[in-house]
Structure formats: structure tokens, C-alpha cells
Amino acid sequence: MASVKPIPILKDELDIVIPTIRNLDFLEMWRPFFEQYHLIIVQDGDPSKTIKVPEGFDYELYNRNDINRILGPKSSCISFKDSACRCFGYMVSKKKYIYTIDDDCFVAKDPSGKEINALQQHIKNLLSPSTPFFFNTLYDPYTEGADFVRGYPFSLREGAPTAVSHGLWLNIPDYDAPTQLVKPLERNTRYVDAVLTIPKGTLFPMCGMNLAFNRELIGPAMYFGLMGDGQPIGRYDDMWAGWCVKVICDHLGYGVKTGLPYIWHSKASNPFVNLKKEYNGIFWQEEAIPFFQSVVLPKECTTVQKCYIELSKQVKEKLGKVDPYFNKLGDAMVTWIEAWDDLNPTGSNSEKIPNGPITK
Amino acid sequence: MASVKPIPILKDELDIVIPTIRNLDFLEMWRPFFEQYHLIIVQDGDPSKTIKVPEGFDYELYNRNDINRILGPKSSCISFKDSACRCFGYMVSKKKYIYTIDDDCFVAKDPSGKEINALQQHIKNLLSPSTPFFFNTLYDPYTEGADFVRGYPFSLREGAPTAVSHGLWLNIPDYDAPTQLVKPLERNTRYVDAVLTIPKGTLFPMCGMNLAFNRELIGPAMYFGLMGDGQPIGRYDDMWAGWCVKVICDHLGYGVKTGLPYIWHSKASNPFVNLKKEYNGIFWQEEAIPFFQSVVLPKECTTVQKCYIELSKQVKEKLGKVDPYFNKLGDAMVTWIEAWDDLNPTGSNSEKIPNGPITK
Numbered sequence: 061m062a063s064v065k066p067i068p069i070l071k072d073e074l075d076i077v078i079p080t081i082r083n084l085d086f087l088e089m090w091r092p093f094f095e096q097y098h099l100i101i102v103q104d105g106d107p108s109k110t111i112k113v114p115e116g117f118d119y120e121l122y123n124r125n126d127i128n129r130i131l132g133p134k135s136s137c138i139s140f141k142d143s144a145c146r147c148f149g150y151m152v153s154k155k156k157y158i159y160t161i162d163d164d165c166f167v168a169k170d171p172s173g174k175e176i177n178a179l180q181q182h183i184k185n186l187l188s189p190s191t192p193f194f195f196n197t198l199y200d201p202y203t204e205g206a207d208f209v210r211g212y213p214f215s216l217r218e219g220a221p222t223a224v225s226h227g228l229w230l231n232i233p234d235y236d237a238p239t240q241l242v243k244p245l246e247r248n249t250r251y252v253d254a255v256l257t258i259p260k261g262t263l264f265p266m267c268g269m270n271l272a273f274n275r276e277l278i279g280p281a282m283y284f285g286l287m288g289d290g291q292p293i294g295r296y297d298d299m300w301a302g303w304c305v306k307v308i309c310d311h312l313g314y315g316v317k318t319g320l321p322y323i324w325h326s327k328a329s330n331p332f333v334n335l336k337k338e339y340n341g342i343f344w345q346e347e348a349i350p351f352f353q354s355v356v357l358p359k360e361c362t363t364v365q366k367c368y369i370e371l372s373k374q375v376k377e378k379l380g381k382v383d384p385y386f387n388k389l390g391d392a393m394v395t396w397i398e399a400w401d402d403l404n405p406t407g408s409n410s411e412k413i414p415n416g417p418i419t420k
Numbered sequence: 421m422a423s424v425k426p427i428p429i430l431k432d433e434l435d436i437v438i439p440t441i442r443n444l445d446f447l448e449m450w451r452p453f454f455e456q457y458h459l460i461i462v463q464d465g466d467p468s469k470t471i472k473v474p475e476g477f478d479y480e481l482y483n484r485n486d487i488n489r490i491l492g493p494k495s496s497c498i499s500f501k502d503s504a505c506r507c508f509g510y511m512v513s514k515k516k517y518i519y520t521i522d523d524d525c526f527v528a529k530d531p532s533g534k535e536i537n538a539l540q541q542h543i544k545n546l547l548s549p550s551t552p553f554f555f556n557t558l559y560d561p562y563t564e565g566a567d568f569v570r571g572y573p574f575s576l577r578e579g580a581p582t583a584v585s586h587g588l589w590l591n592i593p594d595y596d597a598p599t600q601l602v603k604p605l606e607r608n609t610r611y612v613d614a615v616l617t618i619p620k621g622t623l624f625p626m627c628g629m630n631l632a633f634n635r636e637l638i639g640p641a642m643y644f645g646l647m648g649d650g651q652p653i654g655r656y657d658d659m660w661a662g663w664c665v666k667v668i669c670d671h672l673g674y675g676v677k678t679g680l681p682y683i684w685h686s687k688a689s690n691p692f693v694n695l696k697k698e699y700n701g702i703f704w705q706e707e708a709i710p711f712f713q714s715v716v717l718p719k720e721c722t723t724v725q726k727c728y729i730e731l732s733k734q735v736k737e738k739l740g741k742v743d744p745y746f747n748k749l750g751d752a753m754v755t756w757i758e759a760w761d762d763l764n765p766t767g768s769n770s771e772k773i774p775n776g777p778i779t780k
Binding site: 198212265318342345 | 531554555556557558559565566567568569570571572573574575586588593594595596598599603606607608609610611612613614616618619620621622623624625626627655656658659662678702705706709
């Protein structure tokens with residue numbers, strides 16, 4: 061029987077990527093908003109475990125065995141026992157847009173009590189331009205009821221293509237372990253009704269919990285690094301991607317937005333476990349962030365891939381001194397691009413991947 | 421009879437500067453919030469006209485004759501028939517903080533219907549640090565219920581001293597004449613519950629309608645330029661100040677915040693009159709903004725005055741080509757600093773000015 065529901069925007073141009081280790085009951089709450097989209101589920105941990113997906117969703121699911129089979133030796137660039145594995149989903153998608161969400165994120169309500177269609181807001185953000193070159197004090201000038209304020213240069217009012225839409229979280233804020241430990245009871249209750257462009261030249265802490273991006277514009281830079289099993293660091297996967305993505309967006313003239321939409325983040329992760337994962341990152345970011353703040357990509361870097369390979373060289377050269385981990389990471393960045401290009405041959409974006417996954 | 425009202429914060433350390441051409445009836449609405457502060461009223465236009473100030477306010481008032489008497493030949497740097505004259509008030513103040521507000525701005529209400537004490541929010545903004553070196557996705561990390569998010573470098577969590585607090589406007593947005601003409605009915609109804617730091621290296625359109633700053637940190641850069649009578653430009657006074665202030669704050673390591681508080685902007689100015697004032701600015705800003713985006717101040721510029729004099733040289737050198745107006749403006753910038761230093765001799769900040777104004 062044909063569905064009589066209205067077709068949602070970008071239905072056939074967007075994949076929802078979900079990394080998980082458990083049954084996806086959380087999707088029940090998202091049913092009205094996600095049901096007509098295609099899901100890519102990246103199963104982390106034990107591949108013999110069966111992940112239950114609620115009835116009626118259209119999905120493909122990859123476990124570690126699938127990743128190893130599809131990527132072969134290059135599967136070494138995909139993290140294991142860490143939600144960083146989600147970036148495999150970005151790689152196998154053939155769509156123009158990606159939305160990724162954690163399985164402990166639920167539908168939030170706006171101050172009027174209305175349930176927020178997070179995906180729809182992300183799509184709005186991605187389909188309208190960004191303003192990275194000058195700050196607009198009334199925030200997103202492309203939204204209804206707003207515009208550029210007096211003194212905003214007219215030559216910049218066309219904006220820049222939007223590559224990333226970074227959404228926020230009500231309830232449990234995305235704090236690091238030390239802050240979690242110090243403020244165990246803090247909840248985010250402040251609904252800030254704004255979307256804004258992070259200015260060119262400014263880095264930000266990109267959280268992977270509620271994130272959308274234009275895969276065609278920036279996909280190959282959305283690598284979530286080497287985290288988790290066998291690595292000296294965790295919980296920096298999205299941060300790493302954010303630093304790389306922002307530097308490359310700045311270089312290529314793309315915009316990165318943050319703000320709306322909110323999701324409801326249900327449960328704080330264990331701060332003691334988090335501290336163990338994070339402590340190297342807390343230390344290393346003091347070197348990594350100044351590095352990314354001063355990175356210069358040469359003019360010849362005209363594609364995301366070229367930018368990313370150049371960045372991998374500079375990472376090894378400049379951060380290799382901080383810890384040998386960064387040499388390994390620099391190599392993995394190259395492997396990631398090779399794997400990306402294998403699965404996404406130029407000019408045939410719709411080509412099927414060599415070894416198909418379990419598809420429902 | 422002694423007042424039994426509680427003493428408001430910074431009562432003796434802040435002046436409220438109001439430029440006006442009319443009776444200040446608008447103060448009635450602000451009485452609960454302003455009554456205990458000292459006002460500096462800068463009367464624009466015909467000095468023979470008497471400006472009525474509601475009973476009970478503590479104020480000093482300067483008209484053009486006062487400005488001419490106090491500054492002598494240096495009064496040429498203070499604009500006439502333009503609200504840019506307000507910067508004279510910054511110069512004669514002896515306080516650490518300034519709040520300036522237009523006389524068509526009323527008390528706004530927050531979404532719960534509560535009247536917003538704009539001055540109190542500005543003071544909060546000025547007394548807490550800024551975060552110009554890295555973006556915090558949950559906005560002001562120093563506000564109640566918020567903090568730095570995961571991935572924010574710990575070395576940057578002390579922040580930077582806040583020099584400027586730029587407040588916003590509900591109802592009539594601060595649009596340029598072309599936007600006013602195109603969208604005559606647009607009203608700003610979006611209450612964005614956030615204060616954020618404008619990142620280092622990013623310029624913004626600073627509006628003088630609802631603005632507070634730390635005079636000790638940045639006062640000498642708050643020059644509102646040559647506008648109005650006898651000048652080829654108007655409505656760029658605050659923009660000019662904003663560009664200069666931001667570049668100098670970035671150089672000296674100070675922060676600039678924007679967002680809360682809102683005021684209620686009651687009446688749109690005439691877009692046809694505005695267009696006449698603005699058209700040169702609309703044209704010139706396309707050159708001026710790239711100039712300010714690329715300005716480099718040498719290390720030797722360790723005070724606001726030194727920065728400002730250096731900036732005046734670069735303005736003449738780089739923007740003088742755009743229009744001879746910028747040579748005149750560059751000279752006026754120097755005169756402004758000379759006048760500032762005359763009235764604010766180093767080490768005697770509390771010294772009385774030579775020729776007193778009309779004081780109530």
C-alpha cells in the first residue's frame with residue numbers, strides 16, 4: 061500500500077547515521093520525523109550481537125565484520141568500541157546530506173511545548189547560506205523575520221554555502237569529565253532561539269551527538285579519527301573532526317552553523333569512565349588547538365581530499381612531537397581518504413559499493 | 421530625606437550617556453532602573469533650546485556651546501546634528517563604565533512578560549570575562565546554568581577582560597535604509613536568550629543604541645567620527661567606532677560581547693532621510709571593512725591611545741585614496757585623542773574638567 065504521508069524535504073538526498081551498541085528503541089520517539097528517511101546504522105562492539113530496529117524503518121546496518129569486509133586492510137582507520145565508528149556510515153552513504161544522532165538523544169520541546177523536528181531545522185540550516193566573513197548581530201539573516209543589520213556589507217549578503225549544521229542539547233549538556241564531576245547536577249534548560257555562523261578563523265568544539273552536514277561539500281573531512289579500542293584517547297572523535305572540518309571550510313569558503321535545533325540528551329555518561337578516555341585529549345588539545353588555529357593550507361588545495369592530505373602531513377610534522385599517537389593518526393587520515401575515494405569514485409557518486417551490507 | 425532604595429551595582433562607577441534633541445520624557449519608563457545613576461546628556465542641534473529632564477534624575481547636560489567652550493579648537497572632532505555627538509559624553513565622564521542609550525528606546529519585556537533591566541544585564545556582561553579565542557557552543561560560559569563544553573581548552577577558561585557589551589533591540593530592528601525600504605513592516609520579535617563573545621579577528625556592526633563599555637579599557641577608541649552637519653556621511657558613527665574598537669580589543673586581548681539585553685526600539689527613522697545620510701557609507705564600507713579586517717597594529721602599541729593614533733595613520737594612508745573624507749577623519753581621530761588626554765590626564769582620572777558644565 062502506498063504511503064499517503066507527505067514526502068518530507070530531501071527524503072532521497074539524506075541519510076541518518078546512527079552509531080550504536082544496543083537496540084534502537086529510541087527511534088520510536090523519532091518515528092514521525094525519521095520514518096521516511098533512510099538510516100545507516102553502524103553497530104559498534106561485538107558483531108555477533110543482534111541490534112533490534114523498530115518496525116517500519118528503512119535501514120542498512122554494518123557491524124565490524126561488514127566494515128572489515130568492505131574496507132579490507134583500510135578498515136584500520138575506523139575506530140572500534142567508540143562512537144567514532146559512525147564515520148564509516150558517512151563513507152558508505154551515497155547521499156548529498158548526512159544527519160547523525162546518538163541513540164541517547166530524544167525529541168526536545170521548544171518553549172511553547174511543541175516537539176522539535178530537529179532534522180527539519182538542520183535541513184533549513186544546510187539549505188540556506190552561512191555568513192562566515194562578518195558577524196550579523198541579529199544572528200541568521202536568512203531566517204524568517206530577520207535580515208542583515210545596518211552596517212553589514214552588501215557585497216557579503218549572498219553568504220557562503222553551508223557545509224555543517226551543529227545542533228545543541230537540552231537537559232544533559234555536553235561537558236567534559238572534569239566539569240561533569242564538578243557539576244553533576246547541572247542541566248541545560250536555556251533554549252536559545254538562534255542559529256549563527258561560526259566566523260571564519262574561529263574554531264569551535266564540534267559535538268557529534270546532533271550534527272548534520274553536506275557530504276558533497278565536506279564529507280571527506282568528517283573523519284572521526286582513531287579512538288577507543290587500542291587507542292590512548294576517546295571522546296575526542298568529534299572534536300578532531302570539528303577542528304579539521306572548520307579549518308578546511310575556512311580555506312574553501314564554506315560556512316559552519318551552530319545553534320538550533322535542540323535534541324533532548326537523556327543520560328549523562330559516567331564521568332569516571334570519561335575521564336579515563338579524555339585525560340590525554342585534555343592535555344593534547346592544548347597543543348592541537350593552537351596548531352589548528354595557525355594551520356595554513358596552500359592555494360593548490362582545491363578539494364577537500366587535497367586539503368585533508370595536506371593537513372595529515374602537517375599533523376605528523378607538528379603534532380607528532382607531542383605524542384607518537386599523532387603520527388599514527390596522520391597515517392590513518394591518509395587511509396581514510398583512500399578508503400573514501402575507493403567507495404566514492406569521482407564522477408560516479410551513485411555507484412554501488414563493492415560488497416553490499418545487510419539491507420532491509 | 422535619605423533614599424531607602426537599595427543601592428544598585430556600580431552606582432558610582434557608571435555614567436549613562438544620552439544624546440538628544442528633545443525633552444527626555446522617555447526616562448520616565450527607565451526611572452526604576454536609571455534613577456540612582458548619573459546621566460550625561462549631550463544636547464545636539466540648537467543650543468538655545470531647553471531640554472526638559474524629568475524630575476529626580478541626577479544629570480549634567482552639555483550643549484554645543486559647552487562643547488565648544490570646553491574643547492576649544494579641538495571641538496571640531498565632535499559631530500554636530502548627529503547622534504555621534506554622544507562620544508563627547510564618554511570623554512567628559514570620569515567613571516569606569518559607560519552605558520549609552522538612544523532616547524527612542526524603551527524598556528523591553530522578556531518572554532515571561534517581565535520588564536528587562538537592560539543596564540543590569542550590561543553590567544553583568546562587563547563584569548564577567550569574555551571568550552574571544554575559542555567559541556563556546558553553549559554561549560556565555562560564565563552565566564548561571566552554563567559552562568564551557570567538552571573540548572574547550574582549559575587554558576582558555578579564564579577568559580579575557582570584557583571591554584564592550586553590545587545589546588540588541590526588539591520591535592524596530594536596526595536596519596539600513598535599503599532594508600527599511602524593502603521591508604517596512606518587519607519587526608524583530610525573536611528574543612534570543614544568549615550573550616556571546618564575538619571571536620577575535622571577526623568584525624561586527626556595532627550599534628550605538630544600547631551599548632555599554634569599560635571606559636578604562638577602551639574609552640579612547642570609542643570615537644564616533646565625523647558625521648552629520650558639514651560631513652558627507654551619517655549613520656556610520658557607531659559602525660566606525662565598532663570597527664576601530666574591535667580591532668584594538670583584538671590587539672590588546674579584550675573581549676566584545678553581543679546579545680542580551682534587549683531594549684524596545686519604538687520608532688523607525690525615516691528611510692528616505694537615512695538613505696541620504698548612508699549612501700556614501702554603504703559604498704565606502706566595502707573598502708573600509710576589508711581595511712579593518714587586515715589592519716595589523718605593531719607590538720609597540722600597548723595602550724588604546726597608541727593603537728588609535730596608529731590606526732589614524734593607516735586610515736589616512738589606506739582609505740584616503742577612497743575619499744578625501746578619510747584624511748579629514750584621520751586627522752579628527754588624532755584631535756579626539758588629544759582632547760581625550762586633555763580631559764583625562766594620566767594618573768588623575770578623578771580630576772575635574774577645566775570648564776564645568778551645567779550640573780543639576
